Structure formats: structure tokens, C-alpha cells
Amino acid sequence: MAYAVITSILTTIEQVFQFNPRLISESRESIDSLYGTLSILQDFLEDTGNWINDQDALKLLEKKIRDAGYKAEDTIDCCLRRIHVADTDHEQNNARRKFYDELQEIIEAMDSIQGDVMKFKNVHKRIKDVPATTYLPPRSPGRVLDEENTLVGMEDVFNNIRDQLFGQTPALNVVSIVGMGGIGKSTLARSLFNHPSVSRRFDISSWVTVSQAYNAKEMLLDVLSFGILDGKAMYRNTSEDELLDQVRRKLKRKRYLIVLDNIWTIEAWDEVRRSFPDDENGSRIMITTRLLEVANCASNDFSPHHMPLLSLEDSWKLLSLKVFGNEDCPPQLEEVGNQIAKQCQGLALSIVVIAGLLSKINRTHDEWQQIADNVNSHIGSTSRQCLAILALSYNYLPCSLKACFLYMGVFLEDAEIPTDTLIRIWVAEGFLKTICHKKPEEVAEECLEDLVSRSLIMVNSRGWVSGKIRTCKIHDLIRLLCLRKGKTEKFFHVINECYEVSSEGVESEHRLLLYEDAVQNQNLGLQEGNLDSVRTILCICEPCTSMLEFEYYKIVDTRFQLLRVLDVLMILFQLFPTEITQLVHLRYLAFTTGGDVPTSISNLWNLQTLIVEPTENQLSWPVEIWKMSSLKYFQSGGMSMPVPAPPKAQHILGLEKFKKLSLNEASSNWEEICMAVPNVKELDVIINLDIHPNGWNDFIGSLICLVDLQKLSIQLKVSSHPLFFIRRPAQLWYVFPENLKSLTLVATHLEWTDMPMLSSLPNLEVLKLEFYGFEGSNWNLDEGGFKKLKLLHIHQTRLVHWQAASDSLPVLEYLVLMFCSELEEIPRVIGDIPTLKLIDLHYCSQAAVTSAGEILEEQKSIGNEVLVVTVSPDRPPSLETYYV
Structure with missing residues (x-):
């Protein structure tokens, strides 16, 4: 370090x-x-x-x-x-x-x-x-193969399982895949799950990652929300019993395939099995597990499939494929390459990780032999051998990546890690090198992609339009390596974690990881020990965990004077812990409070990220918030923002992302607020029309000064009068910034005749219209608009008739329609868009579903194999649930 x-x-x-x-x-x-x-x-x-x-x-x-x-x-x-x-x-x-x-x-x-x-x-x-033998440059990261496209040595098992999934047995059956960690169970299951013939056979398919510390509610949420954009938000506040009922209703009378990946206990299976109806229509459940007793318990008619270790021939084939792609291995590397493959002992994860290392070094015999000699030096069981190989890959990481990699061990097993949070914490930690003409966030993204290319991190999802990694995961063996290395290198200290690494007393540690059990028991073991060097405190909890109440002085200790990162969002502070304002080195702060934020918050001159979730509706920020000139990311939790005092004197010039901006004072001025953040690139605003009857107009009029704005989300809130009294902004026709790339409108109730203003935006790539963002039954989409639009998402509308000109969405790639229950037809010309990849329908009218199917068949008839249509026809949850 x-x-x-x-x-x-x-x-x-x-x-x-x-x-x-x-x-x-x-x-x-x-x-x-x-x-x-x-x-x-x-x-x-x-x-x-x-x-x-x-x-x-x-x-x-x-x-x-x-x-x-x-x-x-x-x-x-x-x-x-x-x-x-x-x-x-x-x-x-x-x-x-x-x-x-x-x-x-x-x-x-x-x-x-x-x-x-x-x-x-x-x-x-x-x-x-040193003079080298034949030199070949290392592969570029862009050529690393996707794991899911690399099925080597699994062909027979793949075909056997596919036959069982397609079998004529009508009863619900469970297909089990058993094997040790890292052997390729999930890769095999994912390949089956994504195979076109499998997806065509089943009406509904869902993938659920279970993990050791399973959560029944989270499993049910995964079943319901799989494949739905932001789907979990629709059900997040639903009880477990209601979720179970929702799952049964969703699957009833449908032929479905559910994958339960990495299930550890019989109890986890028992928790979720009762939600799967058996309508004797050929539905299947596929599970992956390390434990034969779990597979035997879950399987009925089918015997579990035992994953074998790869043969030496298949090991070398997989290694070569991962390192060289479709190219041939240079002759001078074949012998040493086979040595390396042999030492991986047939474990797919070891091969994939060592291939990631080999792809990053020069293709010389000497360098490969050095790797082979290091692998040969480790003797032990297969699991120990795998960890040793993973450790070797860690040792060969560039110094600039080691801290980033170890940070992956912070998160819970099988967690979907949001990369925006990860990147902001990396930047706040300060261990990313400053590179001229690059922002720290850009450097962090490159580090993340580099770790992916080395097969140490798995991409869980990417942005449809941007292509950037949205969420990522790591294998549990790699996580174990991170925890062990993090401990031995004194990179972090785990308190009351349920795995091997646990609290043995805090002494001159730099990062403290507080896991849920320790916080719930209020037993952090911090009474003794030297805390003067602590730079980071992270509270790690399951997504469904209820808010934890805590005596804040046990967390915000006066000895933490050098703290830089404090993420305790899952801990509720009934009163704002004023000790925080003395932590002048803080760069990242995330917490939940029911108390007012004091004026001394401006002491945090170094703060880059501020995330606050209030538990009270009437909380406000002090005017001193505008003195925090280092802020880059500010999520204000809907708390009211004051006007800078004196106006125009205080600006946060570095602020790039402003989330949940709200003004709860009738005297507040949107123009002054916008002028105070002139360089903001992402803005998320909530306009309360009960307080600001003209807030819609005032805000739209203030956008003129945000020339760098690229991503904008506007949500209107109203309770004292019906939504249809919302007045269209008078300035709508000329004020949206031309640099805007993404626009989300929630409950804005604009008219479809206003759409030409948006379609003329020269750089707009993403348009999301949610909860009656646009109102009316007829939309005539004129020719020549939306020159760069790639994603159109319409959620909840009364649209009935939708006409579109042949050239109205020339580069559209994704069309997502949700709750469009009155739509009679999707325009046929949509299918003729050459770039179109997906039509995604959720809870739409049968007429819309039928027209989507007709578009798909028409495109297939002319040789279009790219377009995919997905449909979720189930009864939706209440809208109140979704918009809480």
C-alpha cells in the first residue's frame, strides 16, 4: 500500500x-x-x-x-x-x-x-x-472475451441440462448444478439462461443471486423485478407476504424458468419454494450450489449435475481462448502455457484469473515462465491453490490498482455494487493518481475497466446508452482474497463480520468496516485502541435492512479527527451529530438524520460528496451550505435549499451532480439557485406546487444559465389540487439547454403537442416520461426529430393513438413502455429503425403487445436477427407502491 x-x-x-x-x-x-x-x-x-x-x-x-x-x-x-x-x-x-x-x-x-x-x-x-526472447505486446483490454461466451469442457453438461429444461415432463422440476466455488456453475447456468432456445421456450425468466447470508424478501424482489428498469423500486415497500403473493400471481399459468444462483442452505430453498406454483405446464427451476444436500433437497425427478474439474486439454483450451481470443498461441508459449494451465488444477476461475494476468504482460517466454514458476511454488488443496493463484494475480497488479481492488472486499457477498458510489469513494480516498486533463472520476472509471479486463471484477450491468459500468460484482473467492489481503496489508479492519476476518482490537487502523450485526448490537469495540489514524468508516448492511438507530457518539468519535470518508447512511441519527462538523478532512459524507443541519456544516471545506436522507419533511439546509466550494456531488434529500446570501455572491463552481433539489420556502428563487451552480452537469429537482404554484414556470425559466447541463430530471409534487390543473410553462419553447443528453419528466402533464421542443434538442440521447410526464390520447411524432435519441422510456400514460413518421427516431436503440394500458398500437415504422435493439413492454395493453409481436415477426422475415421484444403482461402493483 x-x-x-x-x-x-x-x-x-x-x-x-x-x-x-x-x-x-x-x-x-x-x-x-x-x-x-x-x-x-x-x-x-x-x-x-x-x-x-x-x-x-x-x-x-x-x-x-x-x-x-x-x-x-x-x-x-x-x-x-x-x-x-x-x-x-x-x-x-x-x-x-x-x-x-x-x-x-x-x-x-x-x-x-x-x-x-x-x-x-x-x-x-x-x-x-534484460534481453528478451521473442516479444509480443500484451493484449488490449477491449479484446478480453466475455465469460458467458467461453463454455469450454462443459458442452455435455450443457446439453444434458438443456434437454431437462425442454423435457416433456409437465410437472414443475428442479435442475441442480453442484460443484465447488470457481468451477463454473454460474457461467454454465448463465449460458443456459441466455440461450435463445431457452428464452423462446419460457414465458417468464428470472435470475436470482442468493448468497450465503440470504434474504427472503430480496430473493422475491429479484424474481419480480428481473429485467424491469428500476423494477425493485416498484415493490420496495411491500411486505414479504405480499411479495410472495405477487410472485405467485406473476408466475400463475405461465411457463417460467427461475434460476437460484449460489444457494447455500436448505432453509433458503424452503423460504422461496412456496412462491413457485406448479401448473404442470413445463416450468423449471435451476439452482447452483456448492452443497450436495441442498441440491438433493431441491431436486425431485432429476439427479443433480456434478460439475467436473476441467481436463488439462480443456484447461489449456480455455486459457488460450481467454488470452489470445481467436488467434493462435505463439509456438514459443505453448509449452509454458500448458505448465500454467496444469497448475490451475482444472478450476475455471483460476484459469480465467491467470489468463487475465497473462493478457496484461508481454508475450515472451521469460515473462510467462516467471508466472509458471510462481504458480508452481504453491502446493495445497484445490481451493487453497485457487486462492494462491488469485493472490498471484493480485501481486502482479500495478500499484495503481491494488487499493481499488482491495476495496471490492468491503461489500457484502454477491452484492450488486453501484459503480457511481464506488468511484466517488475511491476519489475521496485520494489513492488515484492525478493525470493531466482527466478528472479523478475518469481515472477511476479506467481503473474499474482495467480490473474487469483482468477478470477480477464481473460487470453486472452497463448503461444502455453510455455503455459505462452501472453495477459490478466479484466472485466470493475473490472477495475472500480481498478480505485476507486487506487485513495482512492493514488496508482495512473488519468489525464483527461473519466470515474469517473479524475484530481483534483496533490499533492504528486506517479503514473500519462496520457490519450490520456489530451496529445492531452497538458493540463496535472502539472503547480501546488507537483511532487517531482512522480515515474511513463504512457501515455495510443488506439492502432490505431497516434503518438502524444508534447512539451516534459511538460512531462519530472525537478521536476520528482525520476522517475522510464517513458512510453511515443506514444508521439513523435522531439529531444531527454536530461532532461531524469538526471533521474538517471529510471528503465523503453520507448519513440519515431527523434533525436540522447546523450552520457549522460549512467547516467541511474539503467535502466533495454529501448525501443526506432526512426523516422529517420540513428540514432545511442553512445558507452556509453555499460556502462549501469543494462539493462535486450533492444529494440534498429533498430538504429545502436556501437562496445564497447575499445573492450571486456564493457559487459552488465545482458542483457537477445535484440530486433531489427542492425548495420548500415560498420566497425561494429558482434563478438564484441555478446561478449558484453554473457548471452543474446533472440536476435532479423536485418542485412542490403546493408551495410554489408557479414553480414550474420559474424553474424552466432559470435553466437558461445552465449551459453545461447534460442530464436533467424534473418531478412535480402536488397534493392540494388535482394534477390536471398544472399549467404548462410559458417558456417551454426555448429554454432547455442545447447540451442536454438525458431528460426525465415525472408528473409534469405536458401536452403531446409540446413534444417538438424536445425533439429539436440536438444532443438528446435519453428521454424518460414517467407518471403522466405527457398527457393526452394522441401523439403525432413528426419527421426529422430526435436526431440522436437512443432510449425512449414512457411510463404511465393515457396515450391511445401514436403515429410516427418514417424518419422521426432515426437512431433509436431501446423503446421501453410501462403501464401504457390504453395504447392501441406501436407504430410499425418503429421496427424499420436500423439501430433498434429492444422493445420492452411491461403491463401494457394487449393491443400494444400484439403490435410489438407483429413488428418482431415482420423484422425476422426480412432477416433482422438483432431486434428483441420482451413482454411482462402481469397485473401491476399499485402505483402508490411505486411512487412512495
Whole structure:
């Protein structure tokens, strides 16, 4: 972790220079000197993978850099905090002098280490300085094959299971796949699940990931919401019994396929099995498990399928396919490649991970032999061997990726990890290198894609239009590796986790992971120990966990003076913990409160991400919120935002994403708010018409100043008068910013005749109309509009007649219709759009479903094999459930 801590110090210095240079004005020359030395050390650490001999000496040097870095970081952060919180000029001057003196000691220590680095470089040789055999460059990440497209050695099992899924037995049957972790059970099941012949046979298909710490409600939610955009929100507040009933109704009289992936216990099976009706129509359930007793309990007519380890021939075939794709392996690498494949002992996960490593290094015999020698050095059981191979892949990671990779162990087993949250935390941690002309978030996205290309992270979902990773997952063996490495490298400390790594006392730890059981028992073990170095506290809970009430002083301890990341969103603080405002190094803060936010929130000058979920409707932000110039991401929880005071004097120039913006004061001014965030790129607003009868018009009129806005969501709320009294904004025809790429309108009740204004937006790629975003029974979509629109999502409308010109949506890729119960037909010309990939219907009229089917058949008849139509015809939940 030497690289991470050195990069973190550099990030701290850069941010102080940018946002609060007065703190270090007297020490600028010394800071510049330290920055230069640290940059040299950072460059050396980035290059450590190129040193071929005396790895022990290299590890000792890295440890020396790490320990000195931690000490320097603690000293710098403590000094900066003392300067910032000083009450008088005298105290501040003393703190500045102390900082200067401490800096000299740090510079001396780092200069000494720089000397050690120079000696090391003079003695040792780098890989690229050694003559190599035939050289071939490593593969580019873009050519790494998808796991689901790489079925090697599983063909017979695949065909046998497919025969059982297609079998003539009408009764509901369970097909079980049994095998150890990493052997390829989920890959096989996913390949079957996604096979066109399987998807054509079943009316409904759902994939449910169960995991060790299963949650019955979450499993039912997965069954109901699979394949539905934001589907879980529709049922999130539904009780478990109601969900069970909803599942039965959804599956009743349908031929369905349900996959229960990674089920660990008979109890988990018993919890969910009663929701699956048997209408003797050929429905099937497929489960994957490591435990034969679970498979035997679940299976009735079919014996479990035991996944074998791959043969040496298949192991080499899979390894070669993963590394070289459809190319042939160079002859000089075949022998050593077979050695590596043999050492993987037939475990698919080991092969995939080692292939990810091989694809990143040079294609020379010497480098491959070095990998083979390292694999050969590990002797043990297959599971231990797999972990050893995974550890080898970790050891070969570039220093810039190791901290990012270890962070994946923070999340619960089988968790769907939202990448936007992950990236914001990575950035707040400060261990991403600053790269000219790139934002830290862009660097983080590249790191994530790199880990994916190394087969260490699995992509769970990507944005339909952007192609960016939305959610990701890791295999549970890789998670175990992260937990073990995180502990041995003192990267994080787990408190009361249910796996091997657990609390043994907190001493000079930098990251604390608080799991649900520890928080519920209010037993964190923090009474003793040195907490002065803690930089991160994360509370990790299941998605369905009820809000946890806690005595906040046990979390927000006064000893956490250097805290940077505090994510306790699942813990309810009845009153705002004012101690938080003294944590001046905070960069990421997420919490839930029922109390007012104090004016001292502006003390957090370094805060980049602020996420607050209020439990009371009338909470407001203090005007001091506008002093927080470092904010990039602000989710205000619908709490009322004040107008900057004095107007136009305070702007948050760096704010890029503003979520759940609301004004609850009748005197509030939308224009002043928008002018205070002139560079915002994503804006999510809630307009309460009970308080602002003209708020719709006022807000639309204020958009003119947001020239960089790319993503906009507008939701109208009203309770005192019927929705149909909402007045269309007078300025609608000229104020939406031209750079807008994504627009979501919720309950805005515009008229379909207003659509030309939106269709003329030159850069619009995504349009979502939800809960009567547009009103009326007739929509005539003119020719030539929506030049760049790729996704059209219409949710809840009274639309009956929809006509479209032949060139009205020229590049549309995805059409999603939900709750369109009166729509008589989808325009036939939609099917002629050459880029169209998907028509997705949920709870729509039978006429709409029929027309979608006719479009699909017509396209198939002319050779279009790209278009897919999906239909969910079940009775929907109440709209009140969805819009809570």
C-alpha cells in the first residue's frame, strides 16, 4: 500500500493548493520540495513491476516507504486540522509554525528514502533492460472475451441440462448444478439462461443471486423485478407476504424458468419454494450450489449435475481462448502455457484469473515462465491453490490498482455494487493518481475497466446508452482474497463480520468496516485502541435492512479527527451529530438524520460528496451550505435549499451532480439557485406546487444559465389540487439547454403537442416520461426529430393513438413502455429503425403487445436477427407502491 499512501499525500497537497491555499502559505516552498520528492517515489512505485531480481529487497523498500508515508500523512493532516480549527490568530500562528517544523522532519525522512531508492535502482536490473526472447505486446483490454461466451469442457453438461429444461415432463422440476466455488456453475447456468432456445421456450425468466447470508424478501424482489428498469423500486415497500403473493400471481399459468444462483442452505430453498406454483405446464427451476444436500433437497425427478474439474486439454483450451481470443498461441508459449494451465488444477476461475494476468504482460517466454514458476511454488488443496493463484494475480497488479481492488472486499457477498458510489469513494480516498486533463472520476472509471479486463471484477450491468459500468460484482473467492489481503496489508479492519476476518482490537487502523450485526448490537469495540489514524468508516448492511438507530457518539468519535470518508447512511441519527462538523478532512459524507443541519456544516471545506436522507419533511439546509466550494456531488434529500446570501455572491463552481433539489420556502428563487451552480452537469429537482404554484414556470425559466447541463430530471409534487390543473410553462419553447443528453419528466402533464421542443434538442440521447410526464390520447411524432435519441422510456400514460413518421427516431436503440394500458398500437415504422435493439413492454395493453409481436415477426422475415421484444403482461402493483 506504499503507492496508495504516497498518492494520498499528493492528493491532499493538491486539494489544499486548490481550495484552501491560505492554510500553507508560509510553508509553500517546503511543500513544493516535499511534493517533488513524493512524485519521484510515486514514479518508482509505479515501476516496481519491472524489477526482476531480489523481490525481498523490493518488498522491504516498499514497506519502508509505506510506513514513512503513513507517518507523514498523519502528521500533515493533524497539522492542517490544527491550523483550520484554531480559534485565535495566536493559536493559528503557533499551528503554522508547528507545521513548518514538522515539514522539515518529513522532508528529511523522505529525502533519505529517496536515497535508498536511488541505491536500489543502481544495484538492480529492470525487466526491459534484460534481453528478451521473442516479444509480443500484451493484449488490449477491449479484446478480453466475455465469460458467458467461453463454455469450454462443459458442452455435455450443457446439453444434458438443456434437454431437462425442454423435457416433456409437465410437472414443475428442479435442475441442480453442484460443484465447488470457481468451477463454473454460474457461467454454465448463465449460458443456459441466455440461450435463445431457452428464452423462446419460457414465458417468464428470472435470475436470482442468493448468497450465503440470504434474504427472503430480496430473493422475491429479484424474481419480480428481473429485467424491469428500476423494477425493485416498484415493490420496495411491500411486505414479504405480499411479495410472495405477487410472485405467485406473476408466475400463475405461465411457463417460467427461475434460476437460484449460489444457494447455500436448505432453509433458503424452503423460504422461496412456496412462491413457485406448479401448473404442470413445463416450468423449471435451476439452482447452483456448492452443497450436495441442498441440491438433493431441491431436486425431485432429476439427479443433480456434478460439475467436473476441467481436463488439462480443456484447461489449456480455455486459457488460450481467454488470452489470445481467436488467434493462435505463439509456438514459443505453448509449452509454458500448458505448465500454467496444469497448475490451475482444472478450476475455471483460476484459469480465467491467470489468463487475465497473462493478457496484461508481454508475450515472451521469460515473462510467462516467471508466472509458471510462481504458480508452481504453491502446493495445497484445490481451493487453497485457487486462492494462491488469485493472490498471484493480485501481486502482479500495478500499484495503481491494488487499493481499488482491495476495496471490492468491503461489500457484502454477491452484492450488486453501484459503480457511481464506488468511484466517488475511491476519489475521496485520494489513492488515484492525478493525470493531466482527466478528472479523478475518469481515472477511476479506467481503473474499474482495467480490473474487469483482468477478470477480477464481473460487470453486472452497463448503461444502455453510455455503455459505462452501472453495477459490478466479484466472485466470493475473490472477495475472500480481498478480505485476507486487506487485513495482512492493514488496508482495512473488519468489525464483527461473519466470515474469517473479524475484530481483534483496533490499533492504528486506517479503514473500519462496520457490519450490520456489530451496529445492531452497538458493540463496535472502539472503547480501546488507537483511532487517531482512522480515515474511513463504512457501515455495510443488506439492502432490505431497516434503518438502524444508534447512539451516534459511538460512531462519530472525537478521536476520528482525520476522517475522510464517513458512510453511515443506514444508521439513523435522531439529531444531527454536530461532532461531524469538526471533521474538517471529510471528503465523503453520507448519513440519515431527523434533525436540522447546523450552520457549522460549512467547516467541511474539503467535502466533495454529501448525501443526506432526512426523516422529517420540513428540514432545511442553512445558507452556509453555499460556502462549501469543494462539493462535486450533492444529494440534498429533498430538504429545502436556501437562496445564497447575499445573492450571486456564493457559487459552488465545482458542483457537477445535484440530486433531489427542492425548495420548500415560498420566497425561494429558482434563478438564484441555478446561478449558484453554473457548471452543474446533472440536476435532479423536485418542485412542490403546493408551495410554489408557479414553480414550474420559474424553474424552466432559470435553466437558461445552465449551459453545461447534460442530464436533467424534473418531478412535480402536488397534493392540494388535482394534477390536471398544472399549467404548462410559458417558456417551454426555448429554454432547455442545447447540451442536454438525458431528460426525465415525472408528473409534469405536458401536452403531446409540446413534444417538438424536445425533439429539436440536438444532443438528446435519453428521454424518460414517467407518471403522466405527457398527457393526452394522441401523439403525432413528426419527421426529422430526435436526431440522436437512443432510449425512449414512457411510463404511465393515457396515450391511445401514436403515429410516427418514417424518419422521426432515426437512431433509436431501446423503446421501453410501462403501464401504457390504453395504447392501441406501436407504430410499425418503429421496427424499420436500423439501430433498434429492444422493445420492452411491461403491463401494457394487449393491443400494444400484439403490435410489438407483429413488428418482431415482420423484422425476422426480412432477416433482422438483432431486434428483441420482451413482454411482462402481469397485473401491476399499485402505483402508490411505486411512487412512495
